[in-house]
Amino acid sequence: AQTVTQSQPEMSVQEAETVTLSCTYDTSESNYYLFWYKQPPSRQMILVIRQEAYKQQNATENRFSVNFQKAAKSFSLKISDSQLGDTAMYFCAFMKQVGAGGTSYGKLTFGQGTILTVHP
Amino acid sequence: EAQVTQNPRYLITVTGKKLTVTCSQNMNHEYMSWYRQDPGLGLRQIYYSMNVEVTDKGDVPEGYKVSRKEKRNFPLILESPSPNQTSLYFCASSIYTKPYEQYFGPGTRLTVT
Numbered sequence: 001a002q003t004v005t006q007s008q009p010e011m012s013v014q015e016a017e018t019v020t021l022s023c024t025y026d027t028s029e030s031n032y033y034l035f036w037y038k039q040p041p042s043r044q045m046i047l048v049i050r051q052e053a054y055k056q057q058n059a060t061e062n063r064f065s066v067n068f069q070k071a072a073k074s075f076s077l078k079i080s081d082s083q084l085g086d087t088a089m090y091f092c093a094f095m096k097q098v099g100a101g102g103t104s105y106g107k108l109t110f111g112q113g114t115i116l117t118v119h120p
Numbered sequence: 121e122a123q124v125t126q127n128p129r130y131l132i133t134v135t136g137k138k139l140t141v142t143c144s145q146n147m148n149h150e151y152m153s154w155y156r157q158d159p160g161l162g163l164r165q166i167y168y169s170m171n172v173e174v175t176d177k178g179d180v181p182e183g184y185k186v187s188r189k190e191k192r193n194f195p196l197i198l199e200s201p202s203p204n205q206t207s208l209y210f211c212a213s214s215i216y217t218k219p220y221e222q223y224f225g226p227g228t229r230l231t232v233t
Contacts (some may be wrong), residue, residue: 004162033220045210045224093161095220105170106151106219107178108212110162 002027004094013082014119020067021077021114023092031097034068034075035108040088048090051075053097082118091111102107124146124210124225132231140223141196141228142212149223150216152194156180157208157227169194170216183202201232 003026013019015054025034036048050057051068051086058066063083067076096104124145133139143152153168155178165178169188183205185197194213198205211225 035220043208043227043229045227046210047222050220091164106153106168106214106222107165108155108163108222110155110164112160112162 002029002091002094002096002109004109004111006092008088008114009112009114010117012117012119013042013079015082015084017082018078018080019116020023020084021079021090021092021116023075023077023111025073025092025094027094027096029096033095033097034066035079035095036064036066036075037091037093037110038086038088039091039113040085045091049077079116081084084118087098087116087118089115104112122223124211124213124223126209126225126228128228129226130229132209132233134233135202136160136200139198139201139230141193141198141209141211141230143196143213143225144192145211145213145223146192147213147215147223149213150191151219151222152188152213153178153222154186154194154196155210156205156213157210163210165194184217198230201230203232206230206232 032053034051038046049061061078065078093108127142150171154166155163157163167186169175209228212222214222
């Protein structure tokens with residue numbers, strides 16, 4: 001079974017600064033996806049970024065980028081130029097890539113979450 | 121607008137009183153699933169469905185039932201709720217061939233007293 005660990009329950013950062021959220025995972029799979037989701041106070045789950053394990057290049061989405069270290073099973077999220085609207089709970093998640101109808105097809109395995117607070 | 125809707129958004133009930141949380145999507149998605157979110161545990165999958173009449177257990181199915189009689193709907197049924205089912209519940213859906221593009225509903229906050 002896969003596990004995802006976020007070791008930082010809470011983080012804080014000043015507006016306009018950079019912050020990195022950590023995530024490690026454990027799997028014996030070779031093909032999988034990794035995700036970062038944002039959950040603001042509205043509770044809506046918002047996809048921030050997705051990384052395919054077979055891609056060596058780290059994914060980026062505007063101010064958000066990841067550092068994907070496959071051998072170390074590490075997947076950290078870097079938020080640059082932090083904004084007040086980035087205040088939220090952030091979840092790291094794993095999905096193994098399986099054939100159609102395979103066990104655990106489409107299942108997301110989530111970490112415990114990291115609460116990020118951006119201070120003005 | 122493409123969306124996943126859940127009803128109710130908030131519910132307070134008593135132990136043993138059967139309830140249903142509805143989930144509906146308007147994107148013709150084959151794949152649907154339910155998660156519960158608890159502090160310190162993240163989200164955990166309860167049940168999932170790959171298509172109409174095809175459902176299977178996730179990681180925490182005890183105390184829950186689901187049905188998938190129509191493609192757009194995937195209700196979560198708690199036949200005898202207990203306080204340990206107090207949680208935040210999310211429904212999610214995706215095209216079958218793109219499970220990595222999941223759309224989440226807004227969540228349902230359930231309190232069982």
